[in-house]
Amino acid sequence: MPLTLSVDTARWRAHQERVLTSYGDLVPVAKGNGYGFGLSRLAVEAKALGVGMLAVGTYDELRDVQAFDGDLLVLTPWRPFFDVPGTSGGGVGVPTERLVHTVSRIEDLKELADAGTRPRVVLELLTSMRRHGLRSSDLAEVGALLDQVRFEGWALHLPLPTSGSHVTEVEAQIAQVAAAKLPTDRLFVSHLTAGELSTLGRSLPDTTVRPRVGTALWLGDRTAYRAHATVLDVHPVSRGDRFGYRQRRVPGDGSLVVVTGGTTHGIALEAPSHVGSMRERAKTLAQGAIEASGKALSPFGIGGQRRWFAEPPHMQVSLIYVPTSVTAPAVGDELDVNVGMTLTNFDEVEFS
């Protein structure tokens, strides 16, 4: 079997339900590789959750979430050079009634307002992320344009929760909106904790705050899914034997294990990017040093431990070295693979 993601569907869904309960009126996010599960599957899950709105990353991704029949919010802010349904005739197959654009520049808001179609829009405000968003100095111009669009609320894309509480920033932004005499009744946010949301529920009682959640929703229960690869070959080797594209020498007696999963799947020398703790980051740095000296830790586990790449991953397989002190796997054995879920293209996703 190729590089596979096995999902314990009941466990996965139980986690989604728990997140839905603790976050309230959330907007699931389905973008990129669908967090490893695939966009079309996330659309099915969002429908089963019974939420009213699903967010995608880009207009192109709308094509893959057709199974969801509620409102679709596009997180990438609209630009005049995008070919978008309902504004310039692009055909992504979503009725304009269900499509909600994100708008992050005053000139784009003007253009959409002038289109005469009254598109549904969420206005994004520039946050400490400094990615996209209107500045507070733009707000004076917004009021006159709101009648010509269907305004669905404000959006704040905030840094990850590890960077400190977001409550103050959200409150300050809403205060600026209120000072500009603009409606403050609806707000979409990213990366707020359930605790921060309940704090805001008290300090901004007249604002409905809807969190947009991807990682915590789909990937929050790591026991609900498992990435695994299959051993295709095992070759006994002696210290000094040459192997591989680069004809390196094996460092000692042991085995070379050929396993499914290579650069095509996103298997790389780097450690998964979502490793969080200081200790793990220190380990990742150490691996960088190892990589410089020609060795890197692979994501493939043998005997309960991640093993060294024998050489950088090939396109569809990887070569792993294990010393004789480790029992080599057999052809056909499954190996656990510790991969970043948003970085990996699985050949198969199995739902049990």
Ligand SMILES: *Cc1c(COP(=O)(O)O)cnc(C)c1O
């Ligand atoms: C990706 C994204 C999210 C979801 O982020 P997660 O960390 O996966 O929860 C929310 N809002 C915006 C604007 C995004 O681009």
